[in-house]
Amino acid sequence: MRPIRWGHVLVAAVPVLFIGYFFLYPLIRILTLGLSELNIGFDGVEARLFHIGWFTLWQAVLSTVLTMVAAAPMTWAVSQFEFRGRKLATALVTVPFVLPTVVVGAAFVALGWRNSVGAILVAHIFFNIAVVVRTVGALWSRLDPDLHDAGRVLGASEWKVFRTITLPLLRPAIAAASAIVFLFTFTSFGVVLILGGFRYATLEVEIYRQAVTLFDLPLAAALAVVQLVGVTATLYAYSRYQERHTSTWALRAEANRPKPGGRARFLVGASVIGTLIALAIPVVVMVARSLRGVAYAGLFRDDPVVGAPIASIGNSLRFAVIASVIAVLIGVMASSVITGGGGAMSRWFDLTLMLPLGTSAVTIGFGFIVALGEPVDLRASFWLIPIAHALVAIPFVVRSTVPTLRSIPAETREAARVLGASPSRVWREIDLPIVARAALVGAAFAFVISLGEFGATSFIARPNTATMPVMIVRLLSRPGSASFAMALALAVILAGMTAVIVLWIDRLQFGEIGTF
Amino acid sequence: MLDVKSIDVRLGEKLVLRDVTLTVGTGQTVAVLGPSGSGKSTLLRAVAGLVPIESGSITWDGQDLTTVPTHLRGFGLMFQGYALFPHLDVFGNVGFGLRMANLPEDDMRRRVAATLELVGLDGFDNRSIADLSGGEKQRVALARTLAPEPRMIMLDEPLGALDRALRERLMVDTRRILSDGGVTALVVTHDREEAEALSDRIALMREGSIVQAGTLPDILARPADAWVRDFLG
Numbered sequence: 153m154r155p156i157r158w159g160h161v162l163v164a165a166v167p168v169l170f171i172g173y174f175f176l177y178p179l180i181r182i183l184t185l186g187l188s189e190l191n192i193g194f195d196g197v198e199a200r201l202f203h204i205g206w207f208t209l210w211q212a213v214l215s216t217v218l219t220m221v222a223a224a225p226m227t228w229a230v231s232q233f234e235f236r237g238r239k240l241a242t243a244l245v246t247v248p249f250v251l252p253t254v255v256v257g258a259a260f261v262a263l264g265w266r267n268s269v270g271a272i273l274v275a276h277i278f279f280n281i282a283v284v285v286r287t288v289g290a291l292w293s294r295l296d297p298d299l300h301d302a303g304r305v306l307g308a309s310e311w312k313v314f315r316t317i318t319l320p321l322l323r324p325a326i327a328a329a330s331a332i333v334f335l336f337t338f339t340s341f342g343v344v345l346i347l348g349g350f351r352y353a354t355l356e357v358e359i360y361r362q363a364v365t366l367f368d369l370p371l372a373a374a375l376a377v378v379q380l381v382g383v384t385a386t387l388y389a390y391s392r393y394q395e396r397h398t399s400t401w402a403l404r405a406e407a408n409r410p411k412p413g414g415r416a417r418f419l420v421g422a423s424v425i426g427t428l429i430a431l432a433i434p435v436v437v438m439v440a441r442s443l444r445g446v447a448y449a450g451l452f453r454d455d456p457v458v459g460a461p462i463a464s465i466g467n468s469l470r471f472a473v474i475a476s477v478i479a480v481l482i483g484v485m486a487s488s489v490i491t492g493g494g495g496a497m498s499r500w501f502d503l504t505l506m507l508p509l510g511t512s513a514v515t516i517g518f519g520f521i522v523a524l525g526e527p528v529d530l531r532a533s534f535w536l537i538p539i540a541h542a543l544v545a546i547p548f549v550v551r552s553t554v555p556t557l558r559s560i561p562a563e564t565r566e567a568a569r570v571l572g573a574s575p576s577r578v579w580r581e582i583d584l585p586i587v588a589r590a591a592l593v594g595a596a597f598a599f600v601i602s603l604g605e606f607g608a609t610s611f612i613a614r615p616n617t618a619t620m621p622v623m624i625v626r627l628l629s630r631p632g633s634a635s636f637a638m639a640l641a642l643a644v645i646l647a648g649m650t651a652v653i654v655l656w657i658d659r660l661q662f663g664e665i666g667t668f
Numbered sequence: 669m670l671d672v673k674s675i676d677v678r679l680g681e682k683l684v685l686r687d688v689t690l691t692v693g694t695g696q697t698v699a700v701l702g703p704s705g706s707g708k709s710t711l712l713r714a715v716a717g718l719v720p721i722e723s724g725s726i727t728w729d730g731q732d733l734t735t736v737p738t739h740l741r742g743f744g745l746m747f748q749g750y751a752l753f754p755h756l757d758v759f760g761n762v763g764f765g766l767r768m769a770n771l772p773e774d775d776m777r778r779r780v781a782a783t784l785e786l787v788g789l790d791g792f793d794n795r796s797i798a799d800l801s802g803g804e805k806q807r808v809a810l811a812r813t814l815a816p817e818p819r820m821i822m823l824d825e826p827l828g829a830l831d832r833a834l835r836e837r838l839m840v841d842t843r844r845i846l847s848d849g850g851v852t853a854l855v856v857t858h859d860r861e862e863a864e865a866l867s868d869r870i871a872l873m874r875e876g877s878i879v880q881a882g883t884l885p886d887i888l889a890r891p892a893d894a895w896v897r898d899f900l901g
Contacts, residue, residue, distance in 0.1 A: 563751035566718050569738040570745040571816065572768035577739075581764070585755045 159576050160492075167486040167505070167546075175508055175543055178519025183380075185522060186373030205378050208354040211269065212338040215276035219333050220326070222277045223284035225423035231289035233420050234409040241424050242285065243658070248431055249282035250654045251647055252604025253342030254621040258643040259434035260347055261628060261636075262441045267349030275343045278431060280333045287332070291325035292318075293409065324394075331390040338382060339512040342606045342621070346628060355379040356514045360610060363518055373522065376515055387510055435647070442644045447637035457630075459615065461638055464623035465645065471619060472602035475541035479598035480591050482542065483549025488583065490550070491557040502550075509547040513607025516540055521611055536612045537619070541602035548601065549594030556590040557583060596657045600650055620646045669693050670715065670820055670854070675724030677707075677714050684710045686876040687724075692820065697846055697853040699863035702873035703899070708856040709748065711873070712822045715854070716745045728819065739768070744818035748825045750809040752797045758784070758808055759793040765816030783815040786845060803834045810842065820852040827862055839865045860900060872896055 230242050248256065256279050265271040295318065303313040319326075341356040348357060355375050363372035412420040442448070451462045486505050490498050508516065517540060524530040560582065568578045606621040613622045620642055627639035670692040677685035684707045692698045700708050713719045715726055717738035726733045733741055744765075752761050759780055766776045784790050787807040800808060806827070813821050826842060827835045843866050846853050857863050863870050864884050871881040872892075880892040891897040 561749070561751065563747050563749060564753060566713075566716075566738075567745070567747055567751040567753070567812075568764065569718070570716050570741075570743065571765035571812070572739045572742075573764075574737075574739050577768065582753065582755075 163485045164489045164501075167482050167489065167501075170482050171504060171508075171543075171546075174524075174539055175516065175519070176504075178523035179511070179515070181523040182373045182376050182515065182519055185370055186375075186377035189370040189374040201374060201378055204353060204355055204358050204375065205382070207352065208338060208356075208379075209382070211272060211276075211352075211354065212334050212340075215273050215280070215337040215340075216330050216333045218273060219277045219280045219284055220330065222427075223281045223288070225419075226281070226427040227285045227289045227292065229412075229420040229423040230285065231292035232409060233412040233416070235412060235420060235424075237424075241428060242289075244428055245285050245431065246282040247651065248278050248435075249280070250600065250650060251279075252606065252621055252650060253279070253340070254346065254604070254606050254624050255438075255643045255647045255650075256434075257343045257346030258624055258628060258640055259438040260343075262438040262640055263434055266347050267351060268347070269352060271347040272340075272344055272352065275347055276333075276337045276340065278434060279343070280336060281427070281431070283332050283336075284329045287329040288322060288325045291322055295321055327390065327393055331386060335383065335386055335510075338386065339379070339514070341512065341514050341610075342625075346625065355382070356512060356607070359514055359518055363521065364611060369522060372518060376518060380511060380515070383510055383512070438640055438647075439644055442637060442640035445634070445637050447634075447641035450634060450638045451641060458618070458623065458626050461623050461627065461642055464618050464620045464642070467617055468603055468620040468646075471538045471541060472599045474535075474538035475545060475602040476595045476598040478538060478542035479545040479549050480595045483546045483594055483598075484553055484587060484591050486546070487550050487553040487557055487587070488579070490554055502554075505550050506547050508543045513540075513544055513605060514611070516543055517608030517611030520608070531612065532614065534617065537609055537617060538602070540608035540612060541605050542598065544605055544608065545594075545598035545601045548597040549591070552594040552597065553587050553590045556587050560586055593657055596653055600653050600657075603646065603650060603653075669729055670852070671725075671727045671730075672711075672715065673725045673727070675714060675726065676722040677710055677719055678722050679710065679719065684876050685714065685721075688873075688876070688878055689724075690871055690878060690881070692852060692854050694852050695850050696869065697851070697855060697867045698869045698871060699855045699857060699867035700871050700873050700878075701857060701860060701863040704858050706873045707876040708858075708873055709824050712745060712824055712854065712856055715822060716743055717741050742819050744813035744816065744821035746809050746813040746821065746823045746826060748828060750805050752805060752808060752812070754797055757793065757797065758789070758795045758800075761797065761808055762811045762815050764812065765818075769816055779815055780811075783811045786814070786849075787811045788841065802830055803838060806830060806838060810845070814845070814849070814851070820854065823853065823855045823866075825857055826855065826866075828857070828859070835862075842866060872899070874899075 226241075226245060230238055251259075256275055260266070260271050260275045260278075265274075299317055299321070300313055303317045304310075308316065338354075339356055340354055341360070344352065344354045345357050345360065348354075353361065355378060359372045359375045359379070362368045362375065452460060454460045486501065490502050490505075492498075520536055520540060521531055524536070530536055565578050565582055568582050569575075573581055603619075604621060605619070606625070609619050609622055610625070613619060618626065624639050624642050624646070627635045627642065630636075670690075672688060672690040674687045674689050675685060676683060676687065688707075688711060690698070690700070690711075700711060702708050710719060714721050717733070717736065721734065728741075753764065756764070762783055763776050763780045766779055771779070780793070781790070784792055787810055789804065789807050789811065792804070792808070797805070797808070810823075810826070813823075823842075827838055830838065839862060845851075846866065853866075855863070855866050857866075869882065870884055870887060872879045872887065874895060880887055880896055887896065888900060891900070
């Protein structure tokens with residue numbers, strides 16, 4: 153038997169304890185509370201749950217279908233043709249996806265569009281178009297063009313080829329994109345809270361209302377259970393679909409795309425320019441309206457109710473730094489357990505760490521107020537907000553560091569051992585320097601996630617610890633055009649900070665990849 | 669002196685080494701020659717402590733190494749794929765073992781420079797690993813293995829990945845480096861020419877067992893069985 157390596161035990165124990173105490177334990181508390189509420193079954197609860205659940209479901213299905221349709225022209229254009237600015241167009245489509253949900257909500261309010269299902273649906277399309285363009289486009293650009301040509305030669309019209317050949321071949325990517333968009337819209341919180349008004353609430357919004365405004369924790373827990381069931385069912389259905397339909401046939405390496413000519417030239421131009429203009433409208437209007445009056449100067453003024461809005465920037469930055477540090481430390485530890493451990497242990501670990509991704513941020517925030525009152529009351533703690541943000545960000549850190557750690561050949565570590573490096577020294581000399589760049593990317597992701605996080609923060613932020621998204625929602629919910637303009641100004645600042653970091657990540661990842 | 673006594677090594681279900689006995693005298697070079705998949709690399713990995721042995725013993729000058737972890741065994745191992753550290757330059761690679769031994773900075777620089785000169789790569793210190801040719805990588809790997817002056821070095825198919833012309837030149841160089849330095853070495857190869865050129869004694873390996881050992885002329889004069897005769901052709 154090998155001796156127990158205490159270093160290894162510690163590296164595995166820290167992420168397990170962290171996820172266990174701050175995620176799994178609160179989740180279990182929600183489940184027990186929610187299930188007992190459902191058992192009591194007093195009048196009207198079930199009907200209420202059904203009503204909200206039904207709205208959540210159908211708006212998510214409709215959002216998903218509409219996003220697919222809206223994204224189709226752009227996906228076709230950037231995956232099938234080469235033209236000037238193709239890369240830039242793809243990058244620009246991604247911008248809405250990285251914007252914080254609160255900013256997206258504020259942008260549609262700036263368009264004068266709230267308290268309606270239409271606004272919710274359009275905001276969801278705006279937010280998720282990039283998912284379809286990227287996921288489906290990646291597969292579409294690798295389909296063998298000979299298949300298309302063969303279909304034409306055999307006498308099928310262009311439309312018939314698309315329906316009988318292209319579309320079936322794209323099905324795996326369409327399924328993947330649909331699953332992601334459905335999950336995002338099913339668990340949509342910030343957008344619905346801002347744009348839905350009092351009439352429209354998804355499960356997420358209702359959990360928040362019941363827990364924070366009406367303080368009916370058992371009912372909120374029951375809603376959370378329904379929401380978890382929905383998310384789990386979606387993930388399960390999708391993984392079953394993936395098992396049955398994974399196909400890599402008919403693919404080729406991404407080759408040169410043709411330049412569009414004739415009628416295609418017009419269609420490609422219309423698709424790309426039309427999509428980009430549509431996506432730009434809410435952002436441009438938000439920026440323009442924020443510039444009216446003295447909105448930016450107003451941010452510095454101390455307000456009797458919400459305090460000086462400018463203070464939220466400091467809060468957000470402080471939380472983002474702490475959350476990034478926590479997420480990177482725990483994420484890198486977890487990654488080395490996932491890549492270093494044997495099969496079953498590693499898979500189990502991987503799955504557990506991905507769980508916060510599947511559940512929603514609202515569940516995390518709600519879990520904190522349900523579970524963390526005892527043995528030590530952490531609910532008023534300053535640390536709770538960055539911890540919540542770190543929980544949301546850890547899966548992203550793990551996703552960005554695991555591939556790098558896996559890419560280190562076993563021989564490289566063995567060579568270090570033969571040359572006299574002890575196991576911990578191997579980690580310090582080989583794994584750490586190689587993973588550092590990926591960890592930096594993970595840290596930047598964590599930073600962006602923390603800046604824009606609203607679902608969990610809305611449960612645990614205190615008046616003096618309001619983050620930028622929390623402050624934006626507070627300002628938006630107040631009457632008066634001054635508050636409204638300040639909300640937009642703050643949203644523009646938040647969007648700008650997010651964009652700068654995302655561009656930096658993009659350069660870090662694809663600029664100079666280095667020698668490994 | 670390395671003394672490997674009837675070791676068995678199992679990888680998963682498979683018995684990869686079966687009752688292997690082998691000695692390498694101090695200052696001697698021994699080649700283990702056999703077809704690919706015969707367990708040669710596993711033998712080196714067992715001696716280095718990278719895979720555990722199921723039975724038998726591995727000793728150096730009478731000291732049992734079974735419970736000594738890899739990093740304290742004091743052997744060098746040059747990997748078949750070289751396993752150079754991608755995030756370090758040539759200097760960082762060659763100096764790695766010296767740094768692990770906590771050699772003072774000045775001594776380390778001197779030793780790295782001397783070793784690079786020995787393998788014919790003086791001035792390569794700051795080159796990135798990615799910019800090296802196949803032959804240069806081989807030399808850096810050899811320098812990295814030699815620099816800490818291990819009590820024995822092991823070479824796994826040291827010239828296997830190179831083209832023919834380069835192999836012949838490096839074969840001569842490598843032999844010179846080994847014999848000039850009085851290095852104790854255990855070389856593993858599937859190539860008879862390479863085994864002959866680099867070593868004093870040869871051990872023939874087949875399906876995890878040593879079939880015959882001795883100098884090449886002795887083995888050729890009295891092959892143990894038909895397989896040995898055919899293999900040496």
